[in-house]
Amino acid sequence: MVVAILMSTFNGEKYLNEQIESLVNQTYKHWNLFIRDDGSIDHTSQIITKWMRRDKRIHYIDDDSKNLKPANSFLKLLKEVEADYYFFCDQDDYWKSIKLETMLKNASNNQTIPNLVYCSLKCTDKNLVPEENDFENLMGKLSGKSRFIGNDMPGCVMMINKKLRDVAINSYTGNNIIMHDWWLALIAEVFGNIAFLDKKLIYYRQHGDNSIGAGHRGGIIRKAFHKDVFSKQEDLVRETYFQAKEFYSVFHNQLSDEWNDFLSMFIKCGSESYRYRLQFFNTYKLHESSKLRTLAYEYFFVFKLNNLLATKERD
Known part of the structure; x- marks a missing residue:
């Protein structure tokens, strides 16, 4: 071995x-x-x-x-x-x-x-x-x-x-x-x-110079009120959308029907209404690693995704 x-x-x-x-x-x-x-x-x-x-x-x-x-x-x-x-x-x-x-x-x-x-x-x-x-x-x-x-x-x-x-x-x-x-x-x-x-x-x-780290010290509630939490959440929603789109682009010919349906619907969220995105999120019972993280992600994904993607395109 x-x-x-x-x-x-x-x-x-x-x-x-x-x-x-x-x-x-x-x-x-x-x-x-x-x-x-x-x-x-x-x-x-x-x-x-x-x-x-x-x-x-x-x-x-x-x-x-x-x-x-x-x-x-x-x-x-x-x-x-x-x-x-x-x-x-x-x-x-x-x-x-x-x-x-x-x-x-x-x-x-x-x-x-x-x-x-x-x-x-x-x-x-x-x-x-x-x-x-x-x-x-x-x-x-x-x-x-x-x-x-x-x-x-x-x-x-x-x-x-x-x-x-x-x-x-x-x-x-x-x-x-x-x-x-x-x-x-x-x-x-x-x-x-x-x-x-x-x-x-x-x-x-954790020493302040980490390339990728655990973030600010303390619990989730304390982190939720940190000044940069909203911009980071917006970045996360935008980046995960484009990463999912990339994954589908690379592997679409190898996906099972289940995964093909999921990723197709995920990508479609970028051009659909907030009602579609809410239904998508709930249908697949998507969640983050904590309830608070899930609520934050869901809010920005459902109500802000169109604007976030438009911002990316302008950049």
Whole structure:
């Protein structure tokens, strides 16, 4: 069994040593770490070189492309590396020593369909001290068609098989795709299988410089009144619509009748009345990872989608 850990770095000198150390300390030892740097100007490359000299399982994927951003950087790694199972690794988290072993024990032996397993996480401050953040309680709350309006799995909690990797690298256009992890989740939901492992196997470090993070500290109610929550919700509704449209464009010839009907109706929402969108939302019982998130998404989707799409077109 070939296990690959994929890490994309960018100016990660503050926490990179600790993250790689947590990988080296895994109870499951038969892995290889592949690192691609996205144009760091700090000491990230020196840290990578140091660890490569210490451990032959650590490899540097060198290419001339810089500033690809996380989604495209991880995609490049997926294309370069052949393995049976893949894990995505951020440069600033810290993995519990049993993460690989625990998740691999829950891997499916069926390599003929896209398979994905994901775990939970524990939010911490920059010093790995646990802190209150509702984000960690949102894992495992989505399934089925609701995955098209929300994503409850950042890449760092995922394990995917080779079949899912192969479908992803042959379908990922980069156009209107929110993040690589969300795209992978959609493929696995529609064409394969997703399993949630309710164990917090990662310390998810929040330090203010995260490329993608858990957002503001505290509970959902506190976050709901943050000044930028409405603009973010508008962005989410707009982006999920275009991502669904992209998914349909790429896979429409491979979809079952059920998924074809759902995505066709989703796309039609962009030109129909609010009554149509409300009926669509209720027919499929769409929901986000919490009741408040669901209410917010539903409001902007039902009553504002036409305007949000028009704004996108003007941009």
